[in-house]
Amino acid sequence: MISKIWLNILWCSGFLLAVVVGSVLVSLYRNRYIYRFAKTVNGFPFYPVIGNLHKIGKTSPQWKTRRRHFVKSFSPSILKSFVEFFYTNSTALVDALRKPDRPDLYIAFQNYSIDGFCEAIMGRNYNTQKKSEYSIVEDLDRLQEICRKRCVFEVFNLSVVIWGFIHEGLKTLGYLKAVSEFVNVILKDKRRDFKQSPVIADTTLKIADTLLNGDMKLTDKEIEDEITLFLSAASDTTGTTMAFIVTLLGMYEEVQEKMYEEVMTYVGDKAIGPEDLHNLKYTERVILESMRILPPIPTVGRHAKQDIHCGSKVIPKGVDIYINIIKLHRNEKFWPDPLRFNPDRFLPEEVAKRPKYCYIPFSAGPRNCIGKTYAIMSMKTSLANIVRNLKITSKYKSLEELNFHSFVTMRTITQLDCHFTARKKE
Ligand code: HEM
Numbered sequence: 001m002i003s004k005i006w007l008n009i010l011w012c013s014g015f016l017l018a019v020v021v022g023s024v025l026v027s028l029y030r031n032r033y034i035y036r037f038a039k040t041v042n043g044f045p046f047y048p049v050i051g052n053l054h055k056i057g058k059t060s061p062q063w064k065t066r067r068r069h070f071v072k073s074f075s076p077s078i079l080k081s082f083v084e085f086f087y088t089n090s091t092a093l094v095d096a097l098r099k100p101d102r103p104d105l106y107i108a109f110q111n112y113s114i115d116g117f118c119e120a121i122m123g124r125n126y127n128t129q130k131k132s133e134y135s136i137v138e139d140l141d142r143l144q145e146i147c148r149k150r151c152v153f154e155v156f157n158l159s160v161v162i163w164g165f166i167h168e169g170l171k172t173l174g175y176l177k178a179v180s181e182f183v184n185v186i187l188k189d190k191r192r193d194f195k196q197s198p199v200i201a202d203t204t205l206k207i208a209d210t211l212l213n214g215d216m217k218l219t220d221k222e223i224e225d226e227i228t229l230f231l232s233a234a235s236d237t238t239g240t241t242m243a244f245i246v247t248l249l250g251m252y253e254e255v256q257e258k259m260y261e262e263v264m265t266y267v268g269d270k271a272i273g274p275e276d277l278h279n280l281k282y283t284e285r286v287i288l289e290s291m292r293i294l295p296p297i298p299t300v301g302r303h304a305k306q307d308i309h310c311g312s313k314v315i316p317k318g319v320d321i322y323i324n325i326i327k328l329h330r331n332e333k334f335w336p337d338p339l340r341f342n343p344d345r346f347l348p349e350e351v352a353k354r355p356k357y358c359y360i361p362f363s364a365g366p367r368n369c370i371g372k373t374y375a376i377m378s379m380k381t382s383l384a385n386i387v388r389n390l391k392i393t394s395k396y397k398s399l400e401e402l403n404f405h406s407f408v409t410m411r412t413i414t415q416l417d418c419h420f421t422a423r424k425k426e
Contacts, residue, residue, distance in 0.1 A: 066226070069216055070370055073207045079373055080274040082120035083381055087272045089116045090382035092129045094389045097420045105246065105416050110137040110239030116378055117234045121206045122190045122227075126182075137239070139178040140232050144408060146172055183228050230371075238375050240296040240409045241287075245383060247416045248290050250394030252341050256387065259283050260423075263384045272381050280380055283387075285343035287379050291361035293341055293399065298326040298410045300363050325360055326410070334358040339399050390420040 093112040096102055103111075111128040114136060119125040128134045194212045207230055210216065211223045218226070249256040259282055266279035300323050308315040315321060330338040334354050335345065344350065362369035369375070386392075395417045396402065403413045 066216065067366075067370065069210050070207060073205055073210050074370060074374060076373075078206060079377055082116070082374070083272070083274040083277065083377060085119040085125075086116050086378045086381040087385065089119065089125070089129070090272075090385040092127075093382060094386055096129055097386065098390060098422055102420070105243040105418055106141070106239055106411065107137055108239075109242040110141075110235045112242075112382060113235040113238040113378065114231065116382075117231060118186055121230070122186050122208050123193050123206075124186070124189055126186065134182055136179060136182045136231075137235065139175045139182075140236065143172065143175045143179070144236070146175075147408075148405065179228065180224065183224055183231065187224060187227060233369075234371055234374070236409050237296045237369075238378060240411060241291060241294075241375070242379055242382065243416055243418075244294040244296070245287060245290040245379070246386065246392050247394050247396065247418050248293070248341050249286070249387070250392040250418050251396050251398075253393075255286060255341065255343060256392060259286055259383075260387050263388045267384060267388070269388070272384055274377075276384075277377060277380050280384055282343065283380055283384055284376065285346040287376060287383070288346045288359075288361075289341060289343040292329045292335070292345070292359060293339070294410070295325045295329055295361045296409045297361070297363075298404075298406055299324055323360075325363075328358060328360065331358065341399075386420075389423060391423050393419045393421075 089112055092115070093108065096108055102108060108129070114128050115125055126134055128136060190208050191212065194209065198209075198213065205213070208227070211218060211226055249259070262280060262282045267276045302321045302323070304315050304317050304319050304321060307317050329335065332338055335358075357364055362372040362375075402416075404410050405413055
């Protein structure tokens with residue numbers, strides 16, 4: 001009961017000062033209520049994004065140990081080595097987008113993200129952008145949709161068992177099986193490659209090598225869960241963010257042209273490499289501003305294991321807390337004229353004027369997004385490649401024309417309106 005009261009307070013009264021958000025995220029490691037929906041789907045043990053990982057909380061030493069291992073796999077030198085894969089896969093993406101029968105934007109960008117992830121981290125490209133053999137993105141999307149629907153029913157306290165048997169139970173099992181099969185295909189290939197050339201040096205260990213080299217002493221099922229988590233965490237969020245960014249670029253032509261000028265000035269027509277990324281400062285501001293106005297994960301949750309003191313207020317031990325990222329990102333106190341898309345809000349001098357925790361698209365604190373820099377590098381590379389090749393247009397004049405729903409990531413209810421035409425005649 002008390003959780004629900006707090007939930008209402010946080011959602012409705014605008015009690016979302018950045019200082020409170022900061023205190024909550026820095027103090028707490030684990031969420032509760034919101035991720036309960038993800039633990040099982042239709043009563044079947046699930047969730048690919050979380051797998052058995054929901055058991056790993058602050059009290060479990062496992063999460064800390066694993067996180068420490070994984071952090072090494074996101075070192076600057078390892079991330080730099082990924083850019084060539086982001087680039088080659090973004091070229092396939094540009095080809096897909098320029099076709100008149102291009103796939104739905106969310107699907108196209110998620111497939112790009114899956115291919116980049118598999119090539120960079122697992123060592124092989126499964127070409128989900130080109131082949132229809134793998135439908136991993138669609139399967140993950142359908143599972144998320146089932147979770148979303150179930151989440152709504154859970155609020156009305158319908159029994160999980162009844163829901164499980166009368167609603168889409170068999171379909172769920174089919175999607176879960178398909179996801180697990182894909183993950184097992186890539187793991188089998190990776191195991192074979194790893195046997196032939198094991199990677200043990202600390203400085204070059206990618207996540208997959210870290211999982212397989214035995215240091216973490218994981219079971220096969222735990223390895224599968226970790227890969228599934230990374231795969232879906234990397235593709236869903238990055239894919240959704242990129243779909244939002246191109247739509248915003250289609251709506252704001254002057255921003256798109258400024259970004260095009262920057263890419264042509266610093267990169268031109270050559271292949272995009274890691275050395276180019278730090279010059280694409282405006283492109284980075286476009287990405288940051290897009291994630292402010294349309295954060296792909298609009299809410300994160302935590303469970304208060306102790307009292308949290310925020311100025312004169314105390315969030316009592318035992319309550320579940322929802323942090324409404326989208327509301328925080330549109331709070332006029334920090335973002336004047338919040339619905340205006342203005343990348344210059346992220347000029348260094350503007351950033352310095354704001355409190356740190358009023359912008360948290362990757363969450364914050366110890367349980368924040370481990371793939372933050374990876375995501376920015378992947379999006380910078382692919383968006384620069386798109387913008388220099390294709391002109392983007394959209395029919396939307398304002399963000400208010402878009403209607404959203406969400407489970408983990410936020411999506412528009414209907415497909416996004418966005419069109420791509422070649423800048424140069426072929
Ligand atoms: C635009 C892209 C992305 C966004 C907006 C995003 C956002 C987030 C957020 C908000 C969380 C924390 C959830 C919470 O506080 O409860 C998170 C966690 C996580 N993200 Fe990301 N993410 C992105 C890309 C990625 C990528 C590319 C990877 C991997 C390569 C990744 C891997 C993870 C993992 C493993 C976690 C769980 C971390 C832990 O519990 O220790 N994410 N992400």
